[in-house]
Amino acid sequence: MQDSHSERMNAAEGRAAGGLALVFAFRMLGMFMVLPVLATYGQELIGATPTLIGVAIGAYGLTQALLQIPFGILSDRIGRLPVIYFGLLVFALGAGVAAEAESIHGVIAGRVLQGAGAISAAVMALLSDLTREQHRTKAMALIGMSIGLSFAVAMVIGPLLTRAFGLSGLFWATAGMALLGMLIVALVVPRSTHPLSHRESGVARRELLTTLRNKDLLRLDFGILVLHAILMASFVALPLALVEQGGLARDEHWWVYLSALLIGFFGMVPFIIYGEKKRRMRRVLAGAVAVLLACELYFLLFGQSLRTLVVGFVLFFTAFNLLEASLPSLVSKVAPAAGKGTAMGVYSTSQFLGAALGGMLGGWLFDQGGLTWVFAGCASLSALWLIIAATMREPPYVTSLRLPLSAAALADAGLVQRLLGTAGVTDAVVVAEEAALYVKLDTEQLDRTSLERLIEAPSAC
Structure with a gap:
C-alpha cells in the first residue's frame, strides 16, 4: 500500500491550492503595481505633494494591519467564503474609487478602501480546511511563491500598463483582477464541508499575549516592519532617481525592475541553501540586512547615473528577496508549537504596518530634503535593524x-x-x-x- 504521506495532492486539494494561490496573486499584483509608477505619474494628480504620494503608496497597509486579524476571526464564525467575497468586492471598489479620482486625496481614499479588503487570514484558513495535514505545508508554500511572483510581475507590468492606459487604467485593471479572483473562488475552489478552527493557520486569542512577549518573535516582527517600511519609502524615491539622476524616461523603468528582480532572485538562492543546509540562518539574515544598509548608503553617495542606480537596484532586490523569503520561515521555526498561526498573524500585521509607515515616512522625508533625506532615513532604519538582528539567537531548525x-x-x-x-x-x-x-x-x-x-x-x- 502506498504511504499516505508520500502521495500527491488529490484533485480537490490541487484545485484549492492552485485557485487560492491565484486569488492571492491577483490581489497582491493589484496592490503592488502602483509602487513603481505612483511617485512619477502621481505628480499629475490635483493636490499631489511628495508627502501625500507617500501616503497613497502605503495607505493600504494601515487598514490591512487593522482588519486582517478581525476578518480572520470573523471567518471562523460566519464562514470563509462570505469574508473572502466581501473582501475582494471591497478591494475592487477601492480600486474603482482610485481609478475615478482626479486628486491625490481620492487615490488615498481608494487605497485605504483597497486595504480594507483584508482577506489574507480567511484565505489561509480556507486552504487549511481544504487540504490534508500532510499536504498543507506544500499548499501554503505555493501561496507564498505566488505572492513573490506577483511582486516581480507587478514591478514590470505596472509601468507598462500605466504607459498604455494611465493611472486610471492601472486601477481599473486592479479592480478587474479582484473580480476575477471572485470568479476563481466561485468556479475553481472546492466548497469546504468541514471548516476547521485551529492554531496553525488562525489566530488563537489565548496565544496572543504569549506571542507578544516572545523576544525572538518580536525581533522578526520588527524586521518585517522595517523591511516593508524601507521598500515603500524607497519607492517614493527610486522611480524619481531613475528620472532625475539616471535620465531614464518613466515609461522605460520596467526593464530596470525586470533585470534587478531576475538577478536578485537567482542571487539569493545560494544564500538560502547555505543558511538552511549549514544551519546558519542568523548569519545569513544579518548579512542581508547589512547589504540592505549598504544599498541605501550606495544610493545616497553614488546613485548619480543610470549605471550606478541599476547596480544598486540589483543589490537591493537581492537583499530584499532574501529577507522576504527568510523571515516567514524563521517565524515558523521560532513560534511555539501551538502558536504558529498567531505568530504569523502578528507578523503579517507588522508587515502591513511597515508598509503604511514607510510610505508616509518616505513622502515626508522627500518633502524635507529630497532623495538624500529618503536614502539617509532608510539607511538609519537598516542600521537599527542590523543592531537588533545581531542580538538574535540561532533559530531551532525544526x-x-x-x-x-x-x-x-x-x-x-x-x-x-x-x-x-x-x-x-x-x-x-x-x-x-x-x-x-x-x-x-x-x-x-x-x-x-x-x-x-x-x-x-x-x-x-
Whole structure:
C-alpha cells in the first residue's frame, strides 16, 4: 500500500491550492503595481505633494494591519467564503474609487478602501480546511511563491500598463483582477464541508499575549516592519532617481525592475541553501540586512547615473528577496508549537504596518530634503535593524506539524512527556478541543512516520 504521506495532492486539494494561490496573486499584483509608477505619474494628480504620494503608496497597509486579524476571526464564525467575497468586492471598489479620482486625496481614499479588503487570514484558513495535514505545508508554500511572483510581475507590468492606459487604467485593471479572483473562488475552489478552527493557520486569542512577549518573535516582527517600511519609502524615491539622476524616461523603468528582480532572485538562492543546509540562518539574515544598509548608503553617495542606480537596484532586490523569503520561515521555526498561526498573524500585521509607515515616512522625508533625506532615513532604519538582528539567537531548525489524535492517543496522559523525552522533539502540545497534537521536531533526528508510531504507542512502552 502506498504511504499516505508520500502521495500527491488529490484533485480537490490541487484545485484549492492552485485557485487560492491565484486569488492571492491577483490581489497582491493589484496592490503592488502602483509602487513603481505612483511617485512619477502621481505628480499629475490635483493636490499631489511628495508627502501625500507617500501616503497613497502605503495607505493600504494601515487598514490591512487593522482588519486582517478581525476578518480572520470573523471567518471562523460566519464562514470563509462570505469574508473572502466581501473582501475582494471591497478591494475592487477601492480600486474603482482610485481609478475615478482626479486628486491625490481620492487615490488615498481608494487605497485605504483597497486595504480594507483584508482577506489574507480567511484565505489561509480556507486552504487549511481544504487540504490534508500532510499536504498543507506544500499548499501554503505555493501561496507564498505566488505572492513573490506577483511582486516581480507587478514591478514590470505596472509601468507598462500605466504607459498604455494611465493611472486610471492601472486601477481599473486592479479592480478587474479582484473580480476575477471572485470568479476563481466561485468556479475553481472546492466548497469546504468541514471548516476547521485551529492554531496553525488562525489566530488563537489565548496565544496572543504569549506571542507578544516572545523576544525572538518580536525581533522578526520588527524586521518585517522595517523591511516593508524601507521598500515603500524607497519607492517614493527610486522611480524619481531613475528620472532625475539616471535620465531614464518613466515609461522605460520596467526593464530596470525586470533585470534587478531576475538577478536578485537567482542571487539569493545560494544564500538560502547555505543558511538552511549549514544551519546558519542568523548569519545569513544579518548579512542581508547589512547589504540592505549598504544599498541605501550606495544610493545616497553614488546613485548619480543610470549605471550606478541599476547596480544598486540589483543589490537591493537581492537583499530584499532574501529577507522576504527568510523571515516567514524563521517565524515558523521560532513560534511555539501551538502558536504558529498567531505568530504569523502578528507578523503579517507588522508587515502591513511597515508598509503604511514607510510610505508616509518616505513622502515626508522627500518633502524635507529630497532623495538624500529618503536614502539617509532608510539607511538609519537598516542600521537599527542590523543592531537588533545581531542580538538574535540561532533559530531551532525544526518543522511544525499538526497531527490529529485518535481517542486512545488523546486519553494518553503521558503522551506529551514521552514525546518531549524523545530526541528530535523540541515542543509538543495537545489541544483537546481540536483532538490534535502540535509538535515541533528536527527531521534530521526524527521523521514523521516514526513520530506517528510513537504517538500511537502505549504509554507503558
